[in-house]
Amino acid sequence: MPRAAAYAPAASAAAATAFEAHGQTDHCSPNDADGACPKLAVDRTFGLPCGMDLAGASAVVVGAAGGLGRATVGTLAAAGMHVTAADLNRQAAEASLSGVAGVDVRVASVMDEGELATAMGAAAARGPLRVVVICHGGPAQGGRLVRRDGSVHSIEAFQRTVDLFLVGTFNAMRLGAAAMASTTPDPDGHRGVIVTTSSIAAFEGGVGQLPYAAAKAGVAAMTLVAARDLAPTGVRVMSIAPGVMATPAFRRPLDEVEETFGRRVLFPKRLGRPQEYASLVETICRNDYLNGEVIRLDGGLRLSARHADGA
Numbered sequence: 001m002p003r004a005a006a007y008a009p010a011a012s013a014a015a016a017t018a019f020e021a022h023g024q025t026d027h028c029s030p031n032d033a034d035g036a037c038p039k040l041a042v043d044r045t046f047g048l049p050c051g052m053d054l055a056g057a058s059a060v061v062v063g064a065a066g067g068l069g070r071a072t073v074g075t076l077a078a079a080g081m082h083v084t085a086a087d088l089n090r091q092a093a094e095a096s097l098s099g100v101a102g103v104d105v106r107v108a109s110v111m112d113e114g115e116l117a118t119a120m121g122a123a124a125a126r127g128p129l130r131v132v133v134i135c136h137g138g139p140a141q142g143g144r145l146v147r148r149d150g151s152v153h154s155i156e157a158f159q160r161t162v163d164l165f166l167v168g169t170f171n172a173m174r175l176g177a178a179a180m181a182s183t184t185p186d187p188d189g190h191r192g193v194i195v196t197t198s199s200i201a202a203f204e205g206g207v208g209q210l211p212y213a214a215a216k217a218g219v220a221a222m223t224l225v226a227a228r229d230l231a232p233t234g235v236r237v238m239s240i241a242p243g244v245m246a247t248p249a250f251r252r253p254l255d256e257v258e259e260t261f262g263r264r265v266l267f268p269k270r271l272g273r274p275q276e277y278a279s280l281v282e283t284i285c286r287n288d289y290l291n292g293e294v295i296r297l298d299g300g301l302r303l304s305a306r307h308a309d310g311a
């Protein structure tokens with residue numbers, strides 16, 4: 001069959017009616033015979049994704065009180081998920097998430113196995129745990145490898161930063177994966193997705209950012225390996241590498257950050273919005289065919305050696 005014919009759209013009233021009839025909870029599989037599932041017929045016609053059903057399922061967001069975390073909690077809750085918001089800082093989490101209905105706030109550090117496992121267990125008790133988003137922040141230490149005065153970079157500062165951003169992500173990833181692995185899979189064998197947060201500093205870290213860049217490169221590198229490890233359990237793993245996003249992480253007025261970085265972005269010439277991160281998380285959750293990949297979310301920004309601070 002010529003390629004054009006294989007992909008030609010064949011919009012019809014019957015297909016549209018079938019789509020209407022599909023509803024939110026019906027399920028279909030690529031293995032279904034043609035016509036067995038009305039949604040699949042429409043998928044093939046229009047290329048609509050037939051992805052994971054989020055409504056009624058459970059999600060954990062780690063670092064939920066931060067700029068990216070808060071937007072993600074809101075988006076997943078709006079999609080009908082039971083969201084467990086895990087963060088080191090209960091006060092900040094309760095204050096910033098008070099407007100989002102149905103969120104269960106849990107104090108959990110990424111460095112604490114017991115707290116994280118409790119948060120995962122609490123989430124699993126609310127519905128099948130299908131989504132774990134790891135987007136905690138914290139202090140990133142750095143400095144030149146050898147300073148002008150000849151003093152050398154502190155090994156402790158390197159270790160603390162790698163512990164928080166890389167080991168902490170690994171900790172949340174493994175405990176999230178274990179909790180997801182014990183759920184009943186959907187009819188296609190899917191148990192859900194883990195989304196980690198790398199950074200464009202993983203690829204183009206700047207002067208003085210060695211520990212943070214190393215940690216974020218580690219997060220990026222874990223993506224494919226973890227996806228391979230978890231494939232037999234039906235859990236996907238993806239990572240987002242944000243550019244410069246408008247969040248409290250910079251601890252200085254956002255218009256100053258915008259002034260420094262906004263004009264360096266290729267287009268649009270502004271900081272990224274937390275909602276743009278959250279929307280990408282939702283897309284990753286819903287698109288079953290995204291797996292083992294790091295997606296840059298940066299408006300085309302490529303940082304130079306001296307302008308990577310904060311990313």
Ligand SMILES: NC(=O)c1ccc[n+]([C@@H]2O[C@H](COP(=O)([O-])OP(=O)(O)OC[C@H]3O[C@@H](n4cnc5c(N)ncnc54)[C@H](O)[C@@H]3O)[C@@H](O)[C@H]2O)c1
Pocket residue numbers: 062063064065066067068069086087088089092108109110111135136137138164168197198199200241242243244245246247248249250310311
């Ligand atoms: N904002 C950006 O421009 C940007 C760019 C690239 C990558 N990132 C990455 O995205 C992630 C989130 O960034 P953000 O801007 O939302 O940060 P943020 O500072 O706004 O929020 C970070 C959150 O993590 C929580 N946290 C700190 N230590 C924790 C721990 N040990 N355990 C659990 N939670 C902890 C904090 O309480 C806070 O609520 C970080 O990993 C950051 O490196 C951010």
